[in-house]
Structures are given as C-alpha cells and as structure tokens.
Amino acid sequence: MSKRRWRSAVAAVAITAAALVPLTTATMTTATAGPGPITDPAPEEIQSTLGLVLEEYAQFPRTEPIPAPTDRRLMRHARINGLGELPDGSGRRYVPDLNGPLYLVEDGEPRVYLDVAAEFAPEFFSGRGLGSGFGFATFHPDFEDNGTFYTVHTERPGNAGPPPDPTTYPPQTPTFLHSVVTEWVADDPAADLFSGTSREVLRLGFAGQIHAIQQIDFNPTARPGDEDHGLLYLAVGDGGRGVGTGIPQDMGTPAGKILRIDPAGTDGPGGAYGIPPSNPFVGTAGALGEIYAVGLRDPHRFSWDEQGRKSQPRMFLGHIGEHAIEAVYDVRAGDNFGWGDREGRYVFDAADRCNLYPLPENDADLGFTYPVAAYDHDPPPGWSCTSDSGYAISGGFVYRGRDLPALDGTYLFTDLVQGRVLFTKESQMRRGGPEAQVYEAALYDTDGTRKRMYDFTGDERADLRMGRDRSGDLYLIAKANGKIWKVVDTVRAPVPQEVPRSLRDNVVSFYDFEHPFQQDGAVEIDRGASRTYLNLVNGGEDMRAADGAYPGSNNSIQLRQVNPLTAGDDDWKAGVFDADGVDTLSALDGVDGMTVMGWVKMTGQNPSPDTTTANPDDYYNAVGLAGVLSGDSDGHGVRALLEIIQVDGELRLVALGRRIDGGASQTFAAHEDWRTLLPQDEWVHLAATFDYTTGRMALYRNGERVPGFYVVDGDPWQVDGSGASATTPRGIKIGGSFPQDTQERNPCNCSMDTIQLLDRAATAKEVAQQYRLMTR
Template sequence: MRTRQRWRSAVAAVAVTATALAGLTTAMLATAAPVGDPIEDPAPEEKQSTIGLVLEEYAQFPKTEPIPAPVDRRLMRHARINGIGELPDGSGRMYVPDLNGPLYFVQDGEPRVYLDVAARFAPEFFSGRGMGSGFGFAAFHPDFEDNGTFYTVHSERPGNAGPPSDPTTYPAQTPTFLHAVVTEWVADDPAAEVFSGTSREVMRLGFAGQVHAIQQIDFNPTAKPGDEDYGLLYLAVGDGGIGVGTGVPQERDTPAGKILRIDPAGTNGPGGTYGIPASNPFVDEPGTLGEIYAIGMRDPHRFSWDQKSKRAEPRMFLGHIGEHAIEAVYDVQAGDNFGWGDREGKYVFDASDRCNLYPLPEDDASFGFTYPVVAYDHDPPPGWSCTADSGYAISGGFVYRGRDLPALDGKYLFTDLVEGRVFYAKESQMRRGRDEAQMYELALYDTDGTRKRMPDFTGDERADLRMGRDASGDLYLVAKANGKIWKVVDTVHAPVPQDVPRSLEKNNVSFYDFEHPFQQNGAVEIDRGLSRTYLNLINGGEDMRVADGAYPGSNNSIQLGQVDPLTAGNDDWKAGVYDAAGVPTLSAFNGVDGITVAGWVKMTGQNPSPNTTTADPDDFYNAVGLAGLLSGDSDGHGVRALLEIIQVDGELRLVALGRRIDGGASQTFAAHEDWRTLLPQDEWVHLAATFDYTTGKMALYRNGERVPGFYVVDGDPWQVDGSGTSATTPRGIKIGGSFPQDTQERNPCNCRMDTIQLLDRAITPREVAAQYRLMTR
C-alpha cells in the first residue's frame, strides 16, 4: 500500500462509558483530548479487480426539476432517480423513486408514473435544497400483492407557501429547516399501473439542516411470515447535519442519527400511528426511544440484507457517509453504536481540530463502539480545505447471491455515488471486530466490450450513482446524471492496467491520464503518480475534457488551444500548476540527476498560433508549447525540462529543451525531421524527451523509437560537473503553452494531449520503448 499525505477532518471525541450511556436522556458529554499523532492514511487502498461488469442500458427516465429551483449545481440533474427494486408481487415490475416527486413503475424497460408524490403534498413538498431532500425512498410491504400497502418518505418545508405543517412525532431540531414524512399508502388495486387509494401519515421528524434526514426505509426481504422481523419497517435517519460536536447522534431520546425499527401496523407508538416492536433493543429503557435499533450515525445512506447468507441470521449491511475522511460499511446488529460524534470509522476526532483523525485510546473497548467491516478514505488535493466537501460519498449496496454471475457470488458490491466507481469486498472477510476487509474496484464495460468509466456512461463527471437489486438478485446501477439505469448482465476478465513498466514505478512522479477529475472541481485532474500533484485545467476547465483516447484503454484526453486568434488576451486553454515558492509535491525533482517528460499529442488545429501580442495579422508565435517542468526560479516560462516546438535557426523543430542550473544557460536537442512529419495533423503520437544532467546527454523519442537530432548550442551550456540540477523545488508544470500561473498567453498548442508523465530520471531507450508498448498493446 502506498502511503499518501491525507487532509482529514474530524469532529468531537467524546468519552462516555457504555454504562453511563445507557442512562442518558440528554447529551451530557465530556470531551476528551485525542492522544497520539494524527493518522495520515486512515484506510487501506483499494485494489483493482480482474473482474469487469458488463452494463446493459435498462431504462431512460424523463427529465424532472427540483422544487423550488435549485442554486446548488449538484441538484441540477437530468432526473434524481434514487434507487430501484422489484415489487414483491411476482409481476416482475420494478419501482424507481425520483427525489423530485414521481414514483415510477418499470416493465420491459419502460417507466410510467405510478404516483406523483410531489403533487400529492404540494405546496409543502420540498426538493430544491439539500442532496437528499424530496421523495427519498419507497418500501413495499411484503404482502403488497394482497394488501396493496407501501410506504414513502418525502421532505416538506414547514409552512412552505401554505398553512403550518403538522406537528412532528418527536420534538423537532431547532431551528427547523425541513420535515421528513413517512406515509402509508393502500392501493385499491395492487395490480393497477396508476395508484388510486388512501394514505395516512405514519411519522414526521423535524431537522435543523437541509441534509441527513431520513434516507432509506425498507423491509427485511429475508424475513418470512411468522418471523419476528416480518412486516417491520426500518428507517435510516441522519443527524440533520448537526452531529458535529453536538452529541445528537449519541442522544437516545431523539431519533436523529439512528436506525429505527417500527411496526407500521401497530398502535403503541406516539399518536397510535405505528407500533414499537417489543424485541427492539432499547424498549423500556429510561430516557431511550423504543424505536431505536442502532445509534451513532451521521448519514446512514443505504442498507440491505444478505439474502442467502450461510449464517444462522441474515446479515444487514449499511453504507454510511462520513464527514470528511471515512466512507464505511457496517455490519448492523440490534443495539449497535457506530460512534458518530465520538468516532469517524475507527478513529477519534476532536471538534476543535476538524482536519485530523487520531488513534483510539487504550480503553476504547469500554465505550462499546462498533467499527466498520469495510472502509475507504478521501484523497482531496493538497491545500484543499479540510472542512470543505472533498466529493466522496458511499452509497452502499448488496451481497450478490444470484445464479447467473458466479464470479460475483458472495461479494458485497457498492458504489461511491459521486465518482461513480463500483467496488466490492468479500462477505466472508467482512468481520466485526477485525481489520476492514480488502476492497476492490470493478472495471465497467458496455455491451460492445469497451471499457469505460461511469462518467463515460453518464456523460457527466459527477455520476450520482446508486445500486439496486431485483428479486432474483440481479444488480442495477442508477445514475441521476443522465437519468439512466443499467443492468449488470455479465462479467468479463478485466486485465489490471499497468501504468508504467516495473522498472519505472519508483520514478513515476506525476502521471496524468485525464480519466480522473477531482470530483468537486472538474477543472482539476488527479495525479496518479507518486507525488499527487494535482493539475489545473486553465481557462477551459471541464470543457477541455474530450472523449478521445490516444491508445487502447484510454477514453479521454484534454483539448488545448488558442481561443481567440484576433484579440490580445489571456484565454488560451492550457494546463499546469504554479507556486512561486516551489510546488512542494514536486520536491522529487530537487537536485535530481535526470528527468523524463513524455506524453501523447494530437495536432488538431493551426500551429503555431497567430501572435495576439502584435497587431500584425501575419505574425505568428515562434513556438508551440507541449509539456514541461519549470525551474526553481522560473517566472512561469523558464524550464528545467521541456518538450516543445521552437524555432531553430529560423525553422520550427521538435525539441527537448533543458536547464541544469537555475538562471543558467539552457541546451536544446532538436529533431532533424520536419515537425509536421513527426506530428501529423489529427494523429495521436507518443513523444518522450530525456535529460541526463550528470553527462549533458539528451534524447527525443517518437512512438517508442529514438528520433535523430542535434544539439543546438555549442560547448557546455549546462556546466556539467557530474552533479544534478539546482537544489530547488520546481515552481510548477506547464502543458500546452507558457506561464501556467495564467499571467499571459504565449505559445499555445492547438492540440489534444493524453497521459502526460514526469519521471525523476533519464530513462533508457529500452524503457521508453517498453512504456510505449505497454500503452498500445
């Protein structure tokens, strides 16, 4: 596992013994200072699986709009479809809720509106603020075929354009922003395609925030008639967005931050609208709501049961969205406390230090917390605020027990809903009280056999992906981004991509394949190299990403270029990173003996570009910027190692241009062959330039083969003495032009680029050829 510097957030570490907690009616919590150093790498890295999922489009849903119109772009989705399940009536019909109001029934891939929840509860219905607001979920009673009964949960804004809303079941959080309402519906004809019947309110809870209300409601599908759990409704209730430092998730006299279990047909609950099962773990305990099944949660998003577990009792798994550090899966049992407000995952936080996680105390067992069976952590860019959303959120999933895909048997599949990545862990390795199970990322393929990322399926970098299951155990992927659902119809062998030859793994400082945008800002590309130097897509942002891969297995690249050739400005599309004090993550190039710059280039327009700094329409820039590393004293233009097209003796040539000593002279190695032959229009070409500062040797490569050339400067401009470059950290990277700090337009490249690499040594001709073969095989 590669250790990475992490930026973490955390909330209050609270010390309360299990005995004391049992008698709490109000959160009287004593804060304990964390002990030990912050944890830099809180969860093991996922591994790439050799299993690929084949996805077949199942249904396309119509566009819907939030109410009121949203201001948060994350709510501006094609359709906010939120899950998929099968009606328990043998009809084969699937149901799909949309947060904006419609409940769809789907048969043969055709969705039809069964019930418009938004219309039924207008004008109080509310879905335009908060990621989970609106019509969140539907749960059909296991006897729906006979009794026509199902349940929904939706959000309302109290007094929104109408009379004050009904009082809440329990005292609302104050100030109250929204109500989450559970409703029972009874259909006149369970087989009908459009609902008609009656409804009644079961539960109403008030929340202070616009997030973390009631997420999922559901019945245990493994329970049979006569079982204690049969017909009991589970509710995943969030902390209302106020769990940090308040103690709310640990308070047992409030439903917030809990999983509840109720009998919707019972009458011994508040107001007689539901019952409290006698078998619930906290029934009759003073100061504790009898509805509580488990406590200590921030945002319990999705839960499911292992339908064919070999254990005596079916296992219930919960996907839990963390604050800023840990996304987790819990094995849920009655009476569990997952620690939120005291813990995130299996670590301590401190409300006064929301940027770090800390080790557990020696007496941790006395607190009685239950820790995840699977977890992964966040990886925001260096310098990203630790209190800002870094764009990771687990959705949860299902253990596959279907018949058709044996490669998935016994695996718990789940998604990161933002990135749209699909993972699994083996159910047999998901053990309470042990280290988290190893998780694996599954590859995704369309039915034509093309490997894709989920954003390639959705056409949007924010996939908003969730998972569903039918009665046969088959799995579905649900995306808000474009309102589509795909069924997992097959599995295939998926070779694990190898980015670089083994001999180069320790030298791969930066590696940009343009398949990995940072989720909270699509204008930032994640570095998959060792340094984790995040790259900025300048001026064009997300629009620079294009579906045009340079080699097999690559789906995307970036478009660079001059935007306005007639006007002096600073709007050219380019990429880079710059820090006048030196980019700390590029310290591997401090005093280095050699450097390699490599990447794919496709010329897509006029090169060089018209010079917008002069009034002469016939004047063109004298260079075309490709890719390079800046020197430690660079103004944004001076380089340590660069691939570029520049004028040599009045003629444009492809060159490697390098500088050993900051402020010193540069040397240029130029290709003999015409650059237009080396880089023909609309053709992907792999280029590499190597710089050995200890010997003064440089080289150019095209498609893995050495390019004949010549040194432009006579003598020894580098002042070679057997040592490496200046002992300074580079000020940045520039791609597709000069001045990555975006101070001026200079030497733009009307081209596309893919998989840019920066290595901290001059690699050999054999290694250049191996890198090229690795990508193109």
C-alpha cells in the same frame, strides 16, 4: 493524503475459481502509528480485473426540484435514487425520484404510479439539500394481498399553506425541514396507477437541510411468522448537526440512528405505529424504544444478505463520512458506530475537524462497532479539510443471483459522486476483524468498450446508486442523465501495467485525463505520487474530449488557441503555478535527472498566429507541449520540457532543459522534420529525458530514440556531477506557457493524453517498455 506508488500484484481475493484475479496500480498503505494524526486512514482501492457489462434499462423524464435549486449538485436530469421490485410476482420495478414521482417500470418503460410532490403540495420540498424530497419507497412484503407501501419525503415547515403537522418527537430548534413517513393502501394492488388511501406514520424534525431520513425498508429475508417480518427500518441521519453536539449518541433523539418500528402497531407516539418489544433499547431509561442502532452521520442505503456466513442474514449499511472515511458496516441490534466520537475506526475530534487520531488504549471497553470495509478520501493539496472533497459511499448489495457466477458472494456498492463501482467479498467482511480490501470494478458497454461512468452519463458527477430486483440482478442508477443500466454480464478486464516496474517509484505526476476532480471538472487528479492536481486553464471541462490515444484510454484534453486575431489570455492549456514553489512537486528538488512523457496529436494550425504583433502573417516561433518549470520561473522558464521551437530558423521537436535555476539551458533537437514526427491528426507518444549529472539528453518517438543534436556548444549546464537546483519547481505547463494565465507565447492546437513526469532520466529500454505497455 496517501502517496500512491505503481505496482501490480495478485489481490488477496479471488472472484471465482475461473480466476478473475484483481490487480492493483496503487500501494496498499496503513495508518500512521502513534498518538499523532492519522495520515492515511485506509488502504487504497485496488483496480480489479472484474469487469461489469452494462446494458441500458430505462430512461426517465426530466424533473425539477421544488423550489428551484441554487446548488448545481441538485440540477440533475432526474433525481432517481433507487430501484426495487414489487413483491407481488408481477415483475414490475419501482423507482423513486427525489423531485416527486414514484415510477413503475415494465419492459424498460417508466410510468408515474404516484406523484408524491403533488400529493403533499405546497409543503413538499426538494430544492435544498442533496437528500431532500421524495427520498425512498418500500412495499410491504404482503403488498399483493394488502396493497400497502410506504414512502418518505421532506416538507418545509411554513413553506406555504397551513401550519405543518406536529412532529412525532420534539423537533430540533430551529427546524429547517420535516421528514415524513407515509403509509399508502392501494385499492387495487395490481393497478399501474395508484388509487387508494394514505396516512401519516411518523414525522421527524431536522435543524439542517441534509442528513434526514435516507432510506426506509423491510427485511426481505424475513418470512411470515419471523419476528422481523413486516417491521420497517429507517436510516435517520444526524441532520447535519452531529459535529460536537452529541446528537448521534443521544438516546433521547431519533437523529443519527437506525430505527425499527411496526407500522401495524399502535403503542408508539400517537398510536400511529408500534415499537417492537425485541428492539434493543426498549425499557432502557432515557432511550427511545424505536432505536435499533446508534452513532450515525449519514447512513446511505442498507440491504440484507440472506446467505451470509453461518446462514445468518446480514444487514450491510453504507455510511458517508465527515472528514475522510467512507464505510460499510455489518449492522446488528444495539450497535453503536461511534459518530461523532469516531469516524470509521478512528477518533474524531470536533475541535480538530482536519485530522483523525488513533484509538485510545481502552477503546475495547467503550462498545463501538467498526466498519467491515472502508476507503478514504484523497482531496487535492491545499483543499480545505472542512470542504466537501467529492467522496460519498452509497451502500449496495451482495450478489446471490444465478446468471453471473463471477459475482457470487460479492458485495457491490458505489461512490455516488465519483461514479465508481466498488466491491469486496462478503466472506471477508468480518466484524471485529481487519477491514476487507476494497476493489474497483471496470465498466463496459455491450459492445465490449471499456468506459468510465462519465462516458455513460456525460456528466462528471454521476450521482450513482445501485438497485436490485427480486432475482438478485443489479442495476446502476444515475441522476446525471436519468438512466438506469442493468448489469448483464461480467468479463475479465485487463488492468494495464501503466508504468514499467523499474519506473514505478519514480512517477511524480501522472495525468491520464480519466480522473476529473468531482467538485470541479476543470481540475484533473494526479495519479502519481505527488498528487499535484492539474488545472484545465480557460477551457475547463470543455477541454475534455472522448478521444483516447491508445487502447484502454477513452479520454484526452484538447488544447488550442482560442482567437488567432486578438491578443488575450484565453488560450486553452493546462498546468499549475505557485510563485513560492508547488509544494507537492518537492520530489523534483535537486534531482539527478527527469523524464517528460506523453501522447500528442496535432489537431489544428501549428505554430499559431502571433497575437502580440500587428502583422496577421506573423506566427509564434514555438509550440508548447509539456514540461516542468524551474524553481525561479516566471511561468515560462523550465527545468525540463518537450516542445517545438525554432532552431537556426527552422522549427524542430526538442528536449529543452536547465540544470541551474537562472542558468543557461541546453536544447537537444531532432534532425527529422517535426511535421513528419508529429503528423496531423495522428496520436504519437513522445518522451524527453534529462540527466543533469552528465548533461545527456534524449528524445523518443513511439518508443524509439529520435536522432538529433545539441544546439548549444560547450557546457551551458555547468555539469559538475550533481543534480538540478535544490528548489521546488514553480509548476507544470502543458500546451503552452504561463499556466498562471498572464500571457501566452506558444499555444498548441493539439490534444494530449497521459502525461507523465518522472524524477529520473528513463533509459531507452524503459521508454520502449512504457510505449509497449500502453499499446499492447
């Protein structure tokens, strides 16, 4: 989707007067104008200088879904998905787990308060669908006096035992699961183990296994005597059936809506609850009186901000999109958020699920409400537009606590799949105005080490959500390892200028190995302009190592020969290959020059034993580092390459390039011994530059030019002042050859970090700047 370019700019929002100024490494882009598809629906998120310090708060025991799951995304340590504080002054926090337990937490120690799965066995169901199970709990604002709280869970009709209870409304046909809201009344509200009574309040049927009831909650800003006090809000998804069905816009069904009910009332269906007379559609023909807002796909976490603009509490909702948009809405009674006719502020066409389109000229007359903040998806090239690309928002909270003034007025939320903490300013989230810019916060542990969420969870899929206690303190909740962290401080987080200003428009590919594709950890996201996703061949996720090459880098990849005694296609390497040319690398067609840069650490025996011969004392005559293939390559031939190869019987560090596909290559070799240039177990920054118009090549080590010589006499490139062949490279290879994994001739027992591919030859000054930027 969007083409990223490198830049550094002062963001439009200040965190505090103390000047935590957000910076960016991504260009803010806008949607394509005109009647055609939208190519880039939302501005890119900006990396901020706001850093959050996380302190581990609690570790929860392992739980298992019921029945045993087949979807790996449900195979988590514990499916904890929220945190709140009991409204009784006790300081006890509560945490629901989708697999059944409701925990109370005191001093960081969780104890089971109520086992929802056991209470509703054998119908309780949490083993299919990402949101199935014990979805949420909320305690009545008067819990201290009345002991009342509410839960929502899913049941599988006919799963076992007697026939299920009838739904509150006629179910969709067929019905896959029921979402059930239950009221509980504790005999002793101060007890740490529930004992009391329960009753069913509401039961809804859904045809699919996803997008049921995500959250139920009370408005904590409502005081006794306020109209909203004691009214229960329910975020009801479309059941996964919102595309092309009209269900989210159908006022006669609860699916795809926010509902508001009075659990103490009796004028609803069956007398189990009441319908607040102030609800916006009460008395409207054909409309359910419970409806508060409509047009939703997968509403995922809502909250209130008591100190919103004009002192009017604001309700913010995170909304998970279908194709491209993750959105935050400012919710008011009667809103229509447009799904399935709109995704974000664009037209969604069920007949074309792969594109979004501009709004029609008469859109203002249609009454839709659009996001106050949003970000879009960046799926890998060739990724199916109907497949999950690994983005999902989880709504958060506006910080109004006292301990972290840098966060005051900041709405923080998460991308639950990627494990990113994002934020914007409440004051900039204006209904009817332009969407507020979204920023990404940096994360630190209490030792001052900057980390990504993977480093906290040990899992590429963090399943990250946010919670808040009654003091306004914020918590991060991860299903991946069943841990909760409290945000205990903020710091200024330097955003490194990762590329010199003069080179920012030339970065075709940039792999820092900190950005795995969430749907497949064996794929690395390209942060350069081309978005050429990189495959970690053979080793997959196991190739990722917690060993950064320079300050600010936490991770790298390990490359190695797997079995030195047996020929086989099992060596760990990285790359991408397409015999027709990798379309996303078209920026390297006919270029005047190229640069290959990256960090290397030798970690084993190099060169490796030659597995293609019978003699165990034979070794390969090369060690592959990194390069770009030519337009006619078999997986070995290159246009530009960093490598260690044999020159006149001696291994040397070289830059090897080819101007014309099928033509001769030229090699520039370092004079100095390669083992001195690349000492064992030491990170070294290397660069090779290629000027195809002049035939000049150069090598650099740690920002300094490496003296060397040209290996081939004469003019093997046939230099005529023009660039390389106007063909698209067939791929990238890192740590060896043949990224299509058909064979291997030069494995590397080494680690690699931050590989950069540029579409021109960098100057000596620019290479030195690049090295200094990373190491300062």
